[in-house]
Amino acid sequence: MKPILTMIAVLCGAAGLGLAAHPAHACPGADAPCVIEGGAYHALAPQTPPKGMVLFLHGYGGRSDAQIRAAGVVAPLLARGYAVAAPQGMPRRPGDKGGAWNAFADPSRRDDVAFLRAVIADARARLGLTGAPLLAAGFSGGGMMVWRLACDAPDSADAYAPVAGLMWRPLPDRCAGPVRMLHTHGWTDPVVPLEGRSVAGGRITQGDLFAGLSLMRRANGCADDNPDAYDAPGPFLRRAWTDCAPGAALAFAMHPGGHKTPEGWADMALDWFEAQGAAAPVRAGLAP
Numbered sequence: 528m529k530p531i532l533t534m535i536a537v538l539c540g541a542a543g544l545g546l547a548a549h550p551a552h553a554c555p556g557a558d559a560p561c562v563i564e565g566g567a568y569h570a571l572a573p574q575t576p577p578k579g580m581v582l583f584l585h586g587y588g589g590r591s592d593a594q595i596r597a598a599g600v601v602a603p604l605l606a607r608g609y610a611v612a613a614p615q616g617m618p619r620r621p622g623d624k625g626g627a628w629n630a631f632a633d634p635s636r637r638d639d640v641a642f643l644r645a646v647i648a649d650a651r652a653r654l655g656l657t658g659a660p661l662l663a664a665g666f667s668g669g670g671m672m673v674w675r676l677a678c679d680a681p682d683s684a685d686a687y688a689p690v691a692g693l694m695w696r697p698l699p700d701r702c703a704g705p706v707r708m709l710h711t712h713g714w715t716d717p718v719v720p721l722e723g724r725s726v727a728g729g730r731i732t733q734g735d736l737f738a739g740l741s742l743m744r745r746a747n748g749c750a751d752d753n754p755d756a757y758d759a760p761g762p763f764l765r766r767a768w769t770d771c772a773p774g775a776a777l778a779f780a781m782h783p784g785g786h787k788t789p790e791g792w793a794d795m796a797l798d799w800f801e802a803q804g805a806a807a808p809v810r811a812g813l814a815p
Contacts, residue, residue, distance in 0.1 A: 560591065560615070563649050565642045568614040569595040570650055577610040579660035582647060582684065584614060584669025586692075588625035591615040600666075603793035609662075612650040614643060616668070628665075628672035631695055631731075632679075639672055640680050647683065662800050664688040666788050667719060670710075671695065674739065678702035678746070686776070686803060688796045690788050691719050694734040704746025705775035709799050711763070711782065711792060712736060718786035740779060748772035754779075760798065761791045776803050 560567040569591045581604050585594040594613040595601060604611050616626025617637050629639040643663075651657045663684035665673040670692020677687040678699060686707035712721060723733030744752060747768070754766035760780075767778035778799060782789045 561649060561653070563645055565637060565645065566615055566617070567591065568612050568646050568650065570610065570612040570653070571595055571601060571605060572610040572654060573605045573608050575608060577654055577656055577659070578608045579662070580610045580612060580647075580650060580654065580656050582612050582614070582643065582650075582661065582663045582665075584628060584643075584663075584665030584672050585616065585626065586665075586667035586669050587627050588619065589616070589669070590625060597788075599790060600788055600793055604797070607794070607797050609797070610650070610654050610656065612646060614646045616672075628668050630668065630671040630675045632675065640676055640683070643672075643676060644680065644683050660685050660800070662686050662688055662796070664690065664796065665692060666690045667692050667786065677706050677708055678742070681706040681746075686800050688800070690792065691716055691786055693719060693723055693736050694739050696723065696732045696734050698734050698738055698742060702742055702746040704743070705748060705772040706743065706746060707774070707776040707800075707803050708743055709776075709778045709780060709796060710736065710740070711780045711789070711796070713782055713784045713786060713789070715784060716786045736779075740777070743777055744768060744771070747775035747777055749775075749777065760795050762789065763791070763795055 560569050583594060583600060585591060591613040595611065601611050616628045619625055619627045629636040647661060651659070661684045663673050663676060664687070670689030671694060673687050673689040674692065674694045676683050678694070681703050686709070688709045688711065690711045691713060719733055721736045723735050725732040741752065749768045749771040751768070751770060754768050756767040756769050758765050762782050763780040765778055765780040767776070771777065780795065
């Protein structure tokens with residue numbers, strides 16, 4: 528890890544990693560996260576000028592300061608030249624240090640679509656990355672929020688890469704679009720199975736991934752429900768729909784493991800992201 532860490536210039540939460548804050552863009556206080564209206568986030572940048580940014584949302588009960596230290600996810604992104612921003616979800620209950628995302632669009636909780644858009648704008652301004660390619664990703668509950676962001680506000684990022692997180696039932700009737708999306712999921716995931724499951728004593732039910740992909744195919748104007756491209760990068764089995772609206776992209780990568788962000792995900796996701804030419808805008812208004 529030491530060679531990787533020496534590459535990192537810390538923008539926010541620097542002391543938590545034992546590194547010095549970047550003087551041009553540091554948040555208030557060496558230990559402090561970047562605080563904006565409605566919440567906070569932590570961020571890191573590579574030593575070289577960033578070529579883009581990845582927004583990565585923690586899972587249910589997670590913390591942004593822990594997420595930014597998740598070397599298996601963050602270090603490969605930094606090594607590829609991408610800045611990383613890790614926002615903090617709202618407390619699950621009063622006094623709770625862990626956070627959760629408002630993937631239900633519950634009006635009594637923070638509007639997390641608006642919050643994440645504000646995080647993106649603030650981080651881009653601090654890093655001088657306005658207009659640079661942006662990939663929005665997240666794990667588990669964070670992946671659920673990435674699905675909602677992609678569905679409700681697809682212009683928030685250039686592409687979306689949720690991991691092990693689905694939309695909740697009932698799914699919306701439609702999503703705005705088109706979008707670029709790569710969903711990653713474990714074949715043996717017992718926490719968020721591919722078909723979803725009921726939790727909280729049956730009060731809420733996770734969505735079915737395949738129903739969600741169908742929803743995104745409609746938003747993307749894909750000509751056929753059946754995928755027409757297949758490959759196997761590393762441990763992943765991946766299929767894609769390519770006969771879709773100009774600039775749209777939809778792919779599903781499966782790995783043999785369970786509920787986790789698998790080893791190799793960061794490089795696989797960035798290879799896909801860069802192959803899309805994701806800095807180019809997609810054409811809006813094609814969803815029925």
